[in-house]
Amino acid sequence: IRDPDWRDFAPRAGLAYQVDSKTTVRAGYGIFYAPNTLWETQGIRGQWPYAVSENLSGLNTYLPTLPMEIMYPAYTTPTAQSLPAGSFALGRTDRVGYSQQWNVGVQRELAKDLLLEVDYIGSKGTKLSTFLVENTPPPGPGLVGSPQHPRPYPQVFGTFNEGDRASSSIYHSLQVKLEKRFSNGLQFLGTYAWGHMLDTAGTGSNNGPQI
16 A cells, blocks of 8 residues: 655646747746556556466476366465465555656747747656566575575565656757748648657666666
8 A cells, every 4th residue: 555645736837928029939837747556556456465376388298297177276265375476566655756847939930921930848757667676686606595695585485576666757859840831821841859868767667677
């Protein structure tokens, strides 16, 4: 169970200013939240003891030793001695991930029916979803999980998955648009965009750092 986050304040602000009859400046800023409810609830729902997985491979390669009717025996009553097939944990006090987005642009009429627009657009993601594989020991001699090479949490069988809000991102973009209008509805439009983005494990549940 995760504690509620009461700090999800999402303001929006916009500004438009006409410098003269041919020039206009526009700007905007907003905060947008990105909950990952589907993955987080699915991870909790699919873990032991609420779900048990079976992985079977290489059966009946030489002799049919496992007929189909008994390949998956009934297993509906996990006991205290049952080993979990996997587990998923959440940070109880994690905040909801959010993105700050802003832009500022200038629109200028260069000549009759010739319009130039230059915009800067940026965004910053904070506390974005990260999928961690926990309980993996540092490299060293010995069998993983043995007394010679123990796991950070030896009381837990194997590794377990953890969903955290630990990644971030930053994006900057320059966008240019030149538009020329002719008579009878004919017009030409040329655009150019340059962007630069950096993130840490920004793909959420697909690629995250291993700890």
